[in-house]
Amino acid sequence: MRLVAVGTGTVVPEGDRGGSCFYLEAAGSRLLIDCGPGALQGLARWDLPWKSITDIVITHFHADHIGALPGLFFALRHGAAPERGEPLTVWGPLGTGRLFSRLAAAVGDYVLHPGFAVRIHELEEGVGQATEGGLELSVRSTAHTEESHAVRIQGRDAAVGYTGDTGLPEGDARALGSFLGGLDVLIAECSLADDEVSDNHLSPRRLASLAGAANPGLLWVTHVYPHFRRRDDVAELLSTAGYEGAVRVLSDGDAWSGGTGES
Template sequence: MELTVLGSGSAMPVPDRAQAGYLLDDGDRSLLVDCGSGVLQRLAGTDTGYEGVSTVLLTHHHLDHVAALLPLLKARWLAGEEHLEVVGPAGTKALVDGLLDVHDYLDGRIDLAVREVSASRPFAAGGFDVAARETRHSMDGFAYRFSPPSSDAPAGDGPLVLSGDTEAFAGMARFADGADCLVHDCSFPDDVDVSNHPRPTSLGEALAGADVGTLLLSHLYPHTGGREREMEDQVREAGFDGEVRTATDGLRVSL
C-alpha cells in the first residue's frame, strides 16, 4: 500500500501546499481521502489520475476538505467515467445534495452513490478496510485507520492512520498505536494561540508512549513556513520517540 500526500495545506493557501487530500493505492485499488482545493490538479499528476479514483472518503465537511468534490465529479464525467462514490460522516448526503442544488446541471451526469459511516463498526471504502474514531474539532468528523484487504490485520490494526482535523488527545494516540505511519494535523507552531488544532508540543505530549513508526505533520497553515524543523524537534522534545517528518505535497510513503 502506498500513500501519496496530494495536499498538506490548510484553508489559507500557499503556493506549494494544496488543501487536504491523500491518495491510497495498492496497485489494484485506489482511494482518495478528502478533496480540498488544488487536490484535483495534484491528482491529475499521479499515475492514478482522477480517472482512477471512484471513491472519496471525507474526514469532515469543512470547505478545505471538500472544495474539489464537485470538480472531481465533473472531471470524471467529462473523461467518460461512469461512477463516483462519496463516503463520510453523518451529513455527507446533505452536503452532496446541497452542492448539486447549486450546480444542478451535474446532477445525474454519472452514477453517484453517497454512503454515511460511523465509528461503531469497521467498513470498506475503495477496496480498503477502514476503522474510524471521532475527532475533537469545531465540526464533527473522523480519523481513519486503513488496511489493504489482503492484509491479515483487521482494519483497527492497519498500518496507516489519517487524523483529519483534530486536537491532540490520548484517544487518538490509542487509535494510532501500532501503526507504521500516522498523518496528524499540526496546523500551527507553539507560539500561535489556537484551538481545535494541535501545536507541536501538545501533539508530542499526546503521542508520548504511542508505538508509531513515522509521524507526518500535515494540515499546515502559512504560519509554519520555514519552521518545519523547529516543529519536528518540539514534537520529539515533548515525548514522541518515533520518526517525525513534515508532509509535503507529492510525498510518497510505502507501507
C-alpha cells in the same frame, strides 16, 4: 500499499501546497482522503489515476478539505474520456448525503449523477466498513467540528490513519492514540505552535503526546500553517516535546510504499 501526499496545506493559499488531499492505492482500491482546493492539479501533477478513483473518504466539511469535490465530479463527467462507467463510493461523516444534495442544488446534478453510480455512505464511530477492494475503514470522532472524525484504513498487511483536523482534549491522547495505534503511517495535522493553537487543532506538544500513544512506524506531519513552517522546525519541536519516532514534515508529492503490494 502506496500513499501520496497530494495536498498538505491549510486554509491559507500557497503556491507550493494545495488544500488537504491524500491518495491511497492498495489492491483494488484507489482512494482519495479529503479533496481540498488544488487536489485536481496535484493528482495531475503527481500523475495519479484520478479518472479511476474508486473511493473518496471525507474527514469533515471545511472547505480546505472538500473544496475541490465539485470540480472532481465535473472533471469525471466531462473531462475523463472515454466515459467512466464504474461506480464511485463516498465515505464521510454524518451529513455527507445532505452535503452532496446541497452541492448538487448549487452547482449541478452531476455531483450526484455524473453518468456513473455515486454511492454515499455515512461512517459512524464503532461501525466498521470495507471498500469493495477490501480496505477496512473505521472512524473516531474528533474535537474540531460537529461532524469531524479521524479515519483508520486497514489493508491486508499495512495500515494508515489520518487525524483529519482535531484538538486534543484531556484524555484524548490515549483514546485517539489507541484508535490510531500501530499504524505504518499516521498522517497528523500540526497546525500551529503550542502558544498560539486553539482548542480544535494540534500543536507540537499535543501531537507528540498523541503520536507517542499511537506509536506509528512513520509520522507524516501535515496542515502546518505557512508562518509556522517558515519560522520553526516542526520536527525538532516534536522531538523537544518528547516524540522519538520517525517524522516527516510533508511537502506536496511526498510518497510512501509499504506492505507486499497485495494488501
